[in-house]
Amino acid sequence: MKITKEQWSWIFYDWANSGYAIIVTTAVLPVYFKSIAQGNGISNAGSTAIWGYANSFGTLLVSLLAPFLGAMADYPHFKKRLLNLFCWLAMIMTVGLALVPAQQWQLLLVIYTLSNIGFSASNLFYDSFLIDVASDEEMNKISTHGYGYGYLGGVISFALFLILQLTGGFGMLDGAGIARSSFVLSAIWWLIFWIPINKNVHQKYSLKPESTPIVDGIRRVFATIHHIKQYKKVAWFLVAYFFYIDGVDTIFTMATAIGMDIGIKTNELMIIMLVVQLIAFPFSIFFGWLADKTSTRKGIILGIMVYFIICLYALNLKTSRDFWILAILDGTSQGGLQALSRSYFGKIIPKDSGSEFYGFYNILGKFSAVMGPFIVAVVTQMTGRSTIGAASLSGLFLIGLLIFIFLPKLSGQNQDNLAA
Numbered sequence: 001m002k003i004t005k006e007q008w009s010w011i012f013y014d015w016a017n018s019g020y021a022i023i024v025t026t027a028v029l030p031v032y033f034k035s036i037a038q039g040n041g042i043s044n045a046g047s048t049a050i051w052g053y054a055n056s057f058g059t060l061l062v063s064l065l066a067p068f069l070g071a072m073a074d075y076p077h078f079k080k081r082l083l084n085l086f087c088w089l090a091m092i093m094t095v096g097l098a099l100v101p102a103q104q105w106q107l108l109l110v111i112y113t114l115s116n117i118g119f120s121a122s123n124l125f126y127d128s129f130l131i132d133v134a135s136d137e138e139m140n141k142i143s144t145h146g147y148g149y150g151y152l153g154g155v156i157s158f159a160l161f162l163i164l165q166l167t168g169g170f171g172m173l174d175g176a177g178i179a180r181s182s183f184v185l186s187a188i189w190w191l192i193f194w195i196p197i198n199k200n201v202h203q204k205y206s207l208k209p210e211s212t213p214i215v216d217g218i219r220r221v222f223a224t225i226h227h228i229k230q231y232k233k234v235a236w237f238l239v240a241y242f243f244y245i246d247g248v249d250t251i252f253t254m255a256t257a258i259g260m261d262i263g264i265k266t267n268e269l270m271i272i273m274l275v276v277q278l279i280a281f282p283f284s285i286f287f288g289w290l291a292d293k294t295s296t297r298k299g300i301i302l303g304i305m306v307y308f309i310i311c312l313y314a315l316n317l318k319t320s321r322d323f324w325i326l327a328i329l330d331g332t333s334q335g336g337l338q339a340l341s342r343s344y345f346g347k348i349i350p351k352d353s354g355s356e357f358y359g360f361y362n363i364l365g366k367f368s369a370v371m372g373p374f375i376v377a378v379v380t381q382m383t384g385r386s387t388i389g390a391a392s393l394s395g396l397f398l399i400g401l402l403i404f405i406f407l408p409k410l411s412g413q414n415q416d417n418l419a420a
Contacts, residue, residue: 007142009196010133013126014150016193019157019186020094020119021150027158027273029097029112030256031266032179036105048257049381050109052373058113059249062120063363067221070359073125076206079132079355080198083125087194090118094187098180120362126197128358130346132204139343140296144288147335151280157189158274165270205351221356234348234357236407241341242364244304244400247311247393248337250372251330258386259323268320272327279331287336296344297407303337304401311394317387372396 003011023029030051037047073079093115100108134142161182164170169178259269291299310329316322342361349357372393380389 001138001141003142003145004133006200006202007133007138009200010126010129011142011146011149012153012193013197013201014146015153016190016197017090017119017122018150018154019189020090020115022154022158022273022277023161023182023186024094024097024112024115025119026252026256027270028161028179028182031260031269032176033105033108033112034257034260035175036102036108040103040105044261045380045384045386048254048261048386049377051257052254052377052380054109054113055116055254055373056371056377058116059120061113062117062124065121066124066363067356067359068218069121069124070128070362071216071218071221071356073128073355073359074205074207074353077203079125079128079203079206080201083122083129084198086118086122086125087190088118090115090122091187091190091194093118094183094190097183102176124358124362125355127342127362128355129197129201129203130342131349131351131354133201134346136347139346140288140291140299140340143343143346144284144291144336144339147339148281148284148288151277151284151335153189153193155274155277155281157186158270158277160185162270162274165267205354207352231348233407234345236403237345237348238360238364240400240403240407241345241361242400243396243403244307245338245341245364246372247307247396247400248334250376250393251307251310251390252334254373254376254386254390255327255330258317258390261386262317262319262323264320264323272324276327276331276334279328280335283332284335284339287333287340290336291340291343296340296347297404299340300337300344300404301401303333303340304397304404306333307337308394308397308401311391311397314387314390317390 033051034044034047037050038044042050069082073082093111096111097108097115100111130139130143130146161178164173164178164181164185168174169181173181256269256273259272260266264272287299287303290302306329310326313322313326313329317326345358345361346354375392375396376386376389378389379392380386383389
């Protein structure tokens with residue numbers, strides 16, 4: 001199967017926001033925030049907990065917005081407009097992170113939350129564009145290529161940051177200056193590689209235009225709930241997804257803070273994050289190949305099982321070597337599990353209402369991410385050990401795995417048969 005220009009443009013949006021995902025969310029901002037928080041007398045465990053609460057709050061807001069935004073995006077041209085609106089919000093707020101005074105950790109969290117809302121909401125529309133650019137038979141390949149090249153883009157943008165980090169900003173910047181420069185770098189990276197999707201990707205499936213799309217979109221949220229009840233496979237998949245993707249997102253957002261808690265130095269953490277991205281690139285594409293050779297279902301089950309093992313191993317997380325092992329395991333399955341979940345969902349939903357269904361896909365994905373960081377934060381505060389907090393996520397993967405195993409297999413038949 002040859003990948004078209006439109007499909008490459010869609011794939012490279014994952015490349016575009018990869019700089020934000022690796023630099024802001026995972027590698028630099030958590031370290032920058034913890035250093036500021038500790039400078040204000042907050043303990044390691046306390047700053048980790050606050051970071052978890054902040055991530056929970058931001059994802060909760062997106063979760064509340066997702067079904068309404070998804071319903072509106074099914075009208076002609078609205079998907080692209082909403083994608084661009086939230087892209088610009090995220091890019092502007094990411095630059096704003098560089099402008100916050102070093103002592104204002106509370107303001108830093110507010111700006112980060114706004115940027116994360118833009119990042120998360122724009123991904124709702126990016127995900128739903130999958131049904132516009134790929135057929136059911138193409139979805140595994142296109143979706144996993146999106147994640148794979150997203151990780152490769154993350155490697156390159158992160159390597160640019162590492163050059164600043166290892167050279168001390170070419171001898172001109174201190175640690176805070178390097179962090180702030182990295183935020184600007186991720187925003188510029190995002191802007192440049194957002195251009196192809198804005199130019200070449202177009203909405204193929206839509207509903208009949210309405211004179212009041214916003215009001216009608218709100219009304220259709222309740223219809224969406226009714227639709228999901230009619231599609232039993234969709235509903236049960238979303239329940240399973242709710243649990244296991246929670247663990248994935250939480251590990252992604254909390255990993256750096258946990259690494260610092262066990263004594264790993266900043267430069268080593270940066271290198272670990274780079275290696276994870278390098279590993280995730282080929283393994284994401286491998287998951288797409290494996291799903292096409294076996295089934296999307298088996299690929300998802302494999303990914304969940306790997307994460308369950310990661311959580312159990314976290315109980316013994318004491319040294320840098322232990323953290324390296326967990327990071328490598330995470331890299332093998334992170335992109336593949338998320339990409340196959342996205343394509344699996346795209347195969348079982350009605351295409352003309354794809355965005356409203358992806359709205360609920362995202363509300364469960366993002367709302368679940370409220371629970372995960374909260375669990376880690378509470379368990380960490382209770383035990384004083386963030387490694388136990390990470391291990392507590394194993395229950396989420398186990399529940400998601402058990403529910404998904406009992407889902408009926410995709411038959412490859414038409415859309416109506418998949419709803420049964």
